[in-house]
């Protein structure tokens with residue numbers, strides 16, 4: 001049995017390729033045919049990329065936030081390429097003390113190696129003479145986002161007017177009477193809070 005590819009199918013294929021070529025190219029996928037096998041050859045890459053949301057604890061890079069990628073690719077001996085430079089993006093978060101919005105810009109230094117035969121967890125892959133910078137960009141951002149941001153170093157925490165400090169009595173009342181101890185009457189909690197306030201400065205003297 002012989003397989004004959006119909007002219008119609010060939011036309012369809014050609015159209016598919018044309019459509020694919022018209023689609024906006026992913027700026028993080030870099031063809032490196034001209035670098036591989038030419039140690040010392042360099043190529044600069046400057047692009048703005050977008051990713052889906054990246055989150056670490058209380059810090060977030062919004063989906064679609066422009067990520068500035070400025071790196072130099074340099075061919076190494078063997079089928080490997082080093083990538084050095086910076087990845088920069090704006091992030092937002094919650095102050096760990098006062099819960100107010102915190103904004104910042106992170107600039108992460110990158111210095112990684114891409115290889116045709118990568119070592120898992122150490123180097124990134126080169127596939128079909130292309131390298132995809134996305135995993136590198138993602139890793140660099142996630143590792144640089146602050147785990148517990150502060151609005152400013154001297155932040156004193158919540159404004160007592162907006163977030164009254166809970167007294168021990170209030171905490172016990174809210175946690176229920178499962179402990180077997182007598183639950184204090186919640187009506188006394190205001191008095192207890194006042195008592196704690198009055199005791200504070202006196203004890204300090």
Ligand SMILES: [Zn+2]
Pocket residue numbers: 095096097098099100150151152155156157
């Ligand atoms: Zn704060």
